[in-house]
Amino acid sequence: MIKFLDLKKVTESHLAEINEAVTRVVSSGWYLQGEENRRFEQSYSSYIGVKHTVGCANGLDALIWIFRAYIEQGIMNVGDEVIVPANTYIASILSITENGLIPVLVEPNINTYQLDEKCIEQAITDKTRAILLVHLYGQCAYTAGIGEICKNNNLKLVEDNAQAHGCLYNGQKTGSIGDAAGHSFYPGKNLGALGDAGAITTNDSQLADTVRSLANYGSSRKYVFKYTGRNSRLDEIQAAVLNVKLRYLDQDIDRRRSVARFYTENIVSDRVILPMISDWNAHVFHLFPVRTILRDELQRYLFDNGVETVIHYPIPPHKQECYAGWNSRSYPITEQIHAEELSLPISPVIEPEAVQRVVELINNWQ
Numbered sequence: 001m002i003k004f005l006d007l008k009k010v011t012e013s014h015l016a017e018i019n020e021a022v023t024r025v026v027s028s029g030w031y032l033q034g035e036e037n038r039r040f041e042q043s044y045s046s047y048i049g050v051k052h053t054v055g056c057a058n059g060l061d062a063l064i065w066i067f068r069a070y071i072e073q074g075i076m077n078v079g080d081e082v083i084v085p086a087n088t089y090i091a092s093i094l095s096i097t098e099n100g101l102i103p104v105l106v107e108p109n110i111n112t113y114q115l116d117e118k119c120i121e122q123a124i125t126d127k128t129r130a131i132l133l134v135h136l137y138g139q140c141a142y143t144a145g146i147g148e149i150c151k152n153n154n155l156k157l158v159e160d161n162a163q164a165h166g167c168l169y170n171g172q173k174t175g176s177i178g179d180a181a182g183h184s185f186y187p188g189k190n191l192g193a194l195g196d197a198g199a200i201t202t203n204d205s206q207l208a209d210t211v212r213s214l215a216n217y218g219s220s221r222k223y224v225f226k227y228t229g230r231n232s233r234l235d236e237i238q239a240a241v242l243n244v245k246l247r248y249l250d251q252d253i254d255r256r257r258s259v260a261r262f263y264t265e266n267i268v269s270d271r272v273i274l275p276m277i278s279d280w281n282a283h284v285f286h287l288f289p290v291r292t293i294l295r296d297e298l299q300r301y302l303f304d305n306g307v308e309t310v311i312h313y314p315i316p317p318h319k320q321e322c323y324a325g326w327n328s329r330s331y332p333i334t335e336q337i338h339a340e341e342l343s344l345p346i347s348p349v350i351e352p353e354a355v356q357r358v359v360e361l362i363n364n365w366q
């Protein structure tokens with residue numbers, strides 16, 4: 001079976017260094033808020049190109065803390081609106097509703113799958129305070145037009161960079177473009193820990209201080225509490241693993257790009273739509289999403305021939321039970337993507353023969 005993502009093999013490719021890093025933490029006797037966190041926050045800040053990185057428990061929390069900090073600072077209020085792509089992974093939307101803010105779902109562009117700049121302005125009201133821009137599938141969603149819209153309407157630009165570490169917009173890393181960004185280091189992400197982990201990046205020092213306190217019970221000084229925060233910190237063991245894996249991130253992205261290039265240059269089927277790539281630096285191929293109206297058939301055919309694929313995502317957020325009040329709404333482009341999308345295997349460790357095999361199978365699909 002050609003796996004969609006072989007995480008065991010991903011870890012094994014840096015096994016000696018990971019084991020050394022984990023052992024170092026285990027024997028240090030220091031497991032939280034220590035040297036590994038400091039080192040990771042520094043390295044990640046310089047990698048992304050921001051002043052501050054604040055490690056936290058996971059990517060969802062990273063986004064939750066950004067909005068919560070804006071509320072604590074009086075920049076946003078409960079009931080304010082945040083524009084977010086309707087086809088994102090649900091965590092983006094959860095971070096908004098968790099804070100009592102209102103997500104305003106906006107359709108993506110059918111070719112890029114990213115938030116459609118042309119649909120944003122009509123969604124802006126006098127309650128809109130921010131755009132949560134998701135670099136979905138690892139592709140940059142930022143455009144100069146979106147930057148203009150934020151500036152003209154005094155909106156915060158928050159980036160969901162969970163799938164796009166290392167992605168570039170005109171030479172600038174995503175996660176450094178907006179006012180703040182949430183990052184996930186869930187094991188399957190391009191930069192993955194061996195468990196849950198996340199971070200916030202920003203150039204805003206006050207925001208960095210606030211999110212750091214919020215993720216530490218609401219405290220910046222021991223036993224002094226400014227906010228009703230939670231315990232949402234990044235473990236030293238995970239930070240140590242990330243310190244190893246960050247060193248290989250660019251190399252891993254190069255491998256993903258060469259797999260994507262092979263798919264792009266060799267898949268020839270009039271029934272399969274390949275992702276639109278205008279700038280190869282602006283895509284880190286967390287996923288390689290193709291589209292076909294016969295999606296379920298293609299998935300079954302590939303599976304029957306030994307290839308694992310995944311759908312991102314089978315049910316859009318507005319059709320989920322947790323957002324029952326939205327279930328009767330219609331977002332046709334989002335629904336089309338959810339009905340037609342299929343992610344092909346891609347990772348830094350997939351063998352060229354496996355990629356070749358996937359291409360042959362798709363090209364022979366009758």
Ligand SMILES: *Cc1c(COP(=O)(O)O)cnc(C)c1O
Pocket residue numbers: 058059060061088089091092134160162163183184185186196197198
């Ligand atoms: C993974 C992901 C998140 C959440 O990150 P976790 O670390 O799993 O909490 C948020 N947004 C997007 C787009 C994601 O893919």
